[in-house]
Amino acid sequence: MTQPPGSWSGGPFDAPPPTPTVPFPSATPGQPQALGTPYPALTAVPPPPAPNERWRPARVDPVVGTEFGLVQYSVPPIASGLATGAMIAGIASILVSLLVFCFGLSGASEGWGGWVGGAFALLAVLAGGGAIAVGLVGLRQIRRSGESGRARFTGRGRAIAGISCGGVGAGLALLALVLTLLLQFS
Secondary structure, eight states: OOOOTTOOOOOTTSOOOOOOEEEOOOSSTTSOOOTTOEEEOOOOOOOOOOTTSSOEEEEEEEOTTSSOEEEEEEOOOEEOHHHHHHHHHHHHHHHHHHHHHHHHHHSTTTTOHHHHHHHHHHHHHHHHHHHHHHHHHHHHHHHHTTSTTSOOEEOHHHHHHHHHHHHHHHHHHHHHHHHHHHHHOO
C-alpha cells in the first residue's frame, strides 16, 4: 500500500513509510544517472491551523513585490503548571495537617500519638515548604512571561493560593504536633 507523502497515520511505535526518492537529473542529456545519488521528493508544507483552532492570526504583513504575506499568530496564554502544582501541594499540606490532629489526639493517651503525629507533621511541613517554593518560582515565571518572544503564563491567583495554603498547612501541622506532645507527656 502506497500513501502520499505527509499522510502517514501509523501508531507512535510504528516506523513511518520510507520517503520516495527521485533520482537527480543527468548533468548532460542522454547520459546515465550515477547510482546512489537520490534526493527526497518534495513534500507539501502543512497548512497553518484553522481559524477556529487555538491560534488566531494577529496580522498579515504583505511581502512587497510578491503575492505572499507573512502571517503572525497570536498565541493564547498558558496556565502555569508550577502555580497549579503549588496549589495542589498546599491543599495536600492542609489535609495532612488534619491527620496530625486526628492521629495525634487519638493516640496521645496510649503513647503512640506523638510518633504518628510527628511523622505526619514532617510530611505536612515538607509539602507546605514545597508548595511555598514552587509557588514563588511560579510567580516569577508568570511575572517574566509575556515579553517579546516568550509565551504568556497565567495563574497568579493559584500560585498565591499555593503559597498561603502551604504556610497554613505547615503551621497547623506544627501546632497540632505541639498540642499532641503536650497531651501525651502531661
